[in-house]
Amino acid sequence: MNPALNAVRAGFSRGWTEFKNTFSNPGEVAGGYLLTPAVFVGVSLFTSDSSFGTEGTSTGAYLMASGVTMLLILLGTITIAQVVGSEREDGTLLRARVVPDGMVGYTVAKTWYLLTMSLMSLLFMLVPGMVLIDGFAVQGAAGAVTLAWVCVLALLALAPVGAVVGAVLSNPRTGVGMLMLPVMGLTGISGVLFPMTLMPGWLQAVAQFFPVYWVGLGVRSAVLPPAQAAAELAGSWQLPQVAGVLALWAVVGFAAAQWVLRRMTRKTSGSRVQQAREKAMQRAY
Template sequence: MNPVPNAVRAGLSRGWIEFKNSFANVGEVLGGYLLTPALFLAIAVFSADSTVEGGRTPLSAFLMTTGVTMLLLMLGTVTIAQVIGSEREDGTLLRARVAPNGMLGYTVAKSWHLLTMAVVSLALMLLPGLLFVDGFAVQGVSGAITLVWVCLLTLLALAPIGAIVGAVLSNPRTGVGLLMLPVLGLTGISGVLFPITWMPGWLQTVAQVFPAYWAGLGVRAAVLPEADAVLELAGSWRLPQVAVVLALWAVVGFAVAQWVLRRMARGTSGSRVQEAREKAIQRGY
């Protein structure tokens, strides 16, 4: 039998098992799936009487787009970095490297696990927002299609970044916490928390280099009315540019992540894994 399809099937099976196991722990379900949607929904409901300055959409609807975008950013960077770093430390990556087509199966498993997590997390964010938040509505069939491809491209653009960070961090638990600082910083300047036109010109330029700005722009295009595009830099949603920039980050990031992961895997040995385990025990994990 062809080993490549076998590796893909094994990866899909493993990713599905990991996804189902994520529901085994009540604390993980509450913190990983329900906390963020509940938080943003509560904030949005309390902001229902306000509108975004310069636009007609309720502030609550804009805040829901913030929640969706931040959820994508966290899944694609922090979650991936934590998984890669932990599994490098416990020897999972080493076992994948020595198995036939093991890295292919590992990549498929992680990708499938991330996708299934994203679907559930986004559903828990979007469905209550669409039902209870005024002005937050998918803009027809084209808006639904836009939301799907923007979310997929965003995850593809961000996941390599998370993988690279997880591969190079010496202490995945501390390092992943520190990773949240630049993620939150980019979120702050990228028009996710408030319209980017409020930012100085040089920060607007910096923000457009990174995928966070384009992810937020695409999400807003899918769920906010066309009239609110006036709050954007070019006065439009610029969806072709959203697709191009996110796709470029995905392609370049994938190439760099593959190189980093292979280099990291070649430098990993059983003795190093055991040493990492002992250090983790000493840190109290």
């Protein structure tokens, strides 16, 4: 039987097991996956009666769309960086290297785990948002399809970034915190929290190079009224460009992450893993 196919199957099985095991720690679920949806729903409720621009979109609805985008960004970068960094320290990555096509299985497992956890988190945000926030709703069947493929492509485009960061940081706990700075900075210039047209032209050009802008644009197209497209840079949702940019980042990022993870594990020995584990235990205590 094809070893690569076996690795993919094992990866799906492992990812599903990790998803189920998450529920054994209710505190982690509440703090890690419910907090962000709860915050955005709460803030949006206080601003749902106001609107901005000539399109009449409620501020609360725009903030909810921002919340969905932020959730995807945090899951795809910070969460993956934490997981990969921790599993580099405890030797999981090193063990994956010695198994035939083990890195393929490892990547599939983390991707499947990310997608399932993201689906759960998104439902916690979308369902109460559509019930409580005026103007925030999936725009019919076409909007539901758009939201689905945007979310999947967003996670596939962002997860390799988190994996690379988790693989190269010497201390995943403090390093991941430092990752928040560029992530939040990029989010701030990408039209996630307020319309992109308010930014200077050169910042608009910089933001369009990265996937965050396109994730936000795709999410807004699925959950905000069609009239809101007039407030975007091109006056439309640019969905073909959204798909193309995110797919390109996903393909290039996956290849780059595989190379970085393999290179990192080649330089890692059992003694180094043991030293890293001892340091991690010292930091924990």
